[in-house]
Amino acid sequence: MNEMTKEHILISLPDEQIANKIYMIRGQKVMIDRDLAELYGIETKRLKEAVKRNLYRFPDDFMFELTRDEFANWRTQIATSNSDRMGLRYAPMAFTEHGVLMLSSVLNSKKAINVNIQIMRIFTRVKQMLTETMSLKIEIEEIRQKLQNQDKNIELVFSYLDELITKQENPVPRKRIGFKTND
DSSP states (O other), rough: OOHHHHHHHHOOOHHHHHHOOEEEETTEEEEEEEHHHHTTSSOOHHHHHHHHHHHHOOOTTEEEOOOHHHHHHHHHHHTOOSTTTTTSOOOOEEOOOHHHHHHHHSSSSHHHHHHHHHHHHHHHHHHHHHHHHHHHHHHHHHHHHHHHHHHHHHHHHHHHHHHHHHHSSSSSOOOOSSSSOOO
């Protein structure tokens, strides 16, 4: 076993601990600066400083600051009832998958690199689960459409049967044919 593998095993975090820190904001899966700082074992302030020193590495599709509404919505996602700003002076930074990956080039500690590797694997698994879920939804919709078409056909057959039953119960008097007597 090489040194990197040994180090990764020693620092590995439970996947749930990381997965629970992935939120949906602006239709993207993101992680918040303070959660990432906690995972990396550094202060949020230090993470933000490193990002600000390397801001050119973090375009809007890699990292963005939460608006007041997004911040309020994020608070409801984590079900917190703390004070209005939760002790935060500045809006939290949200990092997309690419932003988290870029953090590994900014935070160059072994722990940050190993945690980033684990985060990337979790992001990949989440994508796979979403893809599988989406294909399952498509299959279910196709089956639903087939059943609806079959239901329409079955309804048509039953309506024809109802007509036949009605005709048998209320037969139209037939006109007699043949020789008639005047009796």
